Amino acid sequence: MSQAKRIVLAARPVGEPKPSDFRLEEHAIPTPGAGEVLLRTIWLSLDPYMRGRMSDGPSYAQPVPVGGVMEAGTVCEVVASNNPGFKAGDIVLARAGWQTHAISDGKGLAKVDPKLAPISTAVGVLGMPGMTAYTGLLDIGQPKPGETVVVAAASGAVGSAVGQIAKIKGARAIGIAGGKDKCDYVKNEFGFDDCLDHRDPDLAAKLKAACPKGIDVYFENVGGPVFEAVFPLFNAFARMPVCGLIAHYNDTQSVAPKWAGALMRNVLTKRLTIRGFIVSDFASRHGDFLKDMSAWVRDGKVKYKEHVTEGLENAPDAFMGLLKGANFGKQLVRVGPDKA
Amino acid sequence: MSQAKRIVLAARPVGEPKPSDFRLEEHAIPTPGAGEVLLRTIWLSLDPYMRGRMSDGPSYAQPVPVGGVMEAGTVCEVVASNNPGFKAGDIVLARAGWQTHAISDGKGLAKVDPKLAPISTAVGVLGMPGMTAYTGLLDIGQPKPGETVVVAAASGAVGSAVGQIAKIKGARAIGIAGGKDKCDYVKNEFGFDDCLDHRDPDLAAKLKAACPKGIDVYFENVGGPVFEAVFPLFNAFARMPVCGLIAHYNDTQSVAPKWAGALMRNVLTKRLTIRGFIVSDFASRHGDFLKDMSAWVRDGKVKYKEHVTEGLENAPDAFMGLLKGANFGKQLVRVGPDKA
Known part of the structure; x- marks a missing residue:
């Protein structure tokens, strides 16, 4: 060349x-x-x-x-x-x-x-997307054993790591992805407890069935209809790290979403935490991330x-x-x- | 009797x-x-x-x-x-x-x-409203010296304490209250840096002028038009403890507020933290609260x-x-x- x-x-x-x-x-x-x-x-x-x-x-x-x-x-x-x-x-x-x-x-x-x-x-997995998953889930989401963690784009770089780290921490991991092949992969290869197709017209009902104890952590990287399905299922004290809104990146105008009128009331009555972040906000955690994540990748715990x-x-x-x-x-x- | x-x-x-x-x-x-x-x-x-x-x-x-x-x-x-x-x-x-x-x-x-x-x-001031102000502001809002804290219902039990504690911590305190008498009291007796009338049709412009460096903490206890005025002024990493939405308590239906379409985008791009709470979530802080607040009341720092x-x-x-x-x-x- x-x-x-x-x-x-x-x-x-x-x-x-x-x-x-x-x-x-x-x-x-x-x-x-x-x-x-x-x-x-x-x-x-x-x-x-x-x-x-x-x-x-x-x-x-x-x-x-x-x-x-x-x-x-x-x-x-x-x-x-x-x-x-x-x-x-x-x-x-x-x-x-x-x-x-x-x-x-x-x-x-x-x-x-x-x-x-x-x-x-x-x-x-050992770079920006992996560290976005690691810090957003652990520093903001803080999943506890037995809690339910939901993440979209679950076959992608960030989402796949979020669910696998949630499992390492003893939580249930429910993924959302586009199409049967991706969903199967998320369940069978990444080991999520379940994965739903965001194109399914019954997404909201299926998500509710997949989260019988409600949702404690929603790792938000897409927005749009997935958030609409998640929102009614939040448990008290649920946490929502927000690192992306891919469903809206091509929006040319702001449209009030369906949940808008109820959002703040739910923030109050359910004591929700919603926090936006980008990975560089957690630069001090880079050493922890590399140590944990490289071990998990080496041991096959994170694929x-x-x-x-x-x-x-x-x-x-x-x-x-x-x-x-x-x-x-x-x-x-x-x-x-x-x-x- | x-x-x-x-x-x-x-x-x-x-x-x-x-x-x-x-x-x-x-x-x-x-x-x-x-x-x-x-x-x-x-x-x-x-x-x-x-x-x-x-x-x-x-x-x-x-x-x-x-x-x-x-x-x-x-x-x-x-x-x-x-x-x-x-x-x-x-x-x-x-x-x-x-x-x-x-x-x-x-x-x-x-x-x-x-x-x-x-x-x-x-x-x-030494009970539930005072502790709501103390924990919401200090544990969630975490104001730093030189930052700007905004609170509505500023002549009320919670709001008056929020602004005075913000001042003790070295922050600027901007109140919002209903009418000239309350605003004067908030400035002259509670020592806020400024106080604006929420009935003023120019509230948004006046709030912007009163917060030339933007807003770092908004203690949300009212919702409604005050939040609409606050929302565009948030700085990066702003924090919003949510303990009340008095403007909406009598609402009979959910109406999508003006900010709805832009909320999540701002949460992401400004890395905002929005967190609902009630005072009992911070029961473990009761001893700290009583010790600090009774000293501040005794010393005339909190009226x-x-x-x-x-x-x-x-x-x-x-x-x-x-x-x-x-x-x-x-x-x-x-x-x-x-x-x-």
């Missing part, structure tokens, strides 16, 4: 992103300056939060500028280094974005040990599933699919081979 | 309670049995939560049955005792309800020391204002007024003299 490629934000999407909102660009492979390293991307992580970065509404992060490279966490190889902290051949976790090559001054890079686990897990799309040029399609639940497992793009 | 009086729930109110929802009954003063005491009520506390007990919707407490004595916290004198734990003349905090006399087996009674503070404070209605028969009017904000300070009913 003599040329580098990148995907930039061509236009801010209105509603659902479409192919013309992205643009593939080719350019010369850049040369690292003093103190810099040249990175070659191996794995690109696609995650729902990126939809937020494409819009310029108020949020916890700056949006990607139009014409700018789409942001992303990546696993990269250092191919040239003028930085004493890194040498060619090092595998690093980076935020190199949707591109084959990137220059870094070394700040924010974290070395990945390929002997510990497949390097793709650095952007999956993970990856959905690999080949080639950077297919990242936009993969991302548009992710927002519709077309992926089955953690969505990755293989941008380059493990060894160049 | 040779006869005892009590006020019972005559009918469940639809919307706003009306006089015919209450009934005054006379009966013989009861006689305590073995192990029991006879209580004579001196102070009856009226509080917004009682509206909830008049309805039979789902809540954290059982409703008052139709025909049953209205529930309430009271300060009573023991007038006869067959219980070795109490003697005639003892002053006790009780839940004797809206009546002049009650029988108790002694469970749940707490002795009140008349030398420490006026005995009425046992149902006010309180009482609104006294004379005579049990006027309790329904006083309660209906309370729901409309007609009281100015903690609403009490003097049911009997300090000494019979």
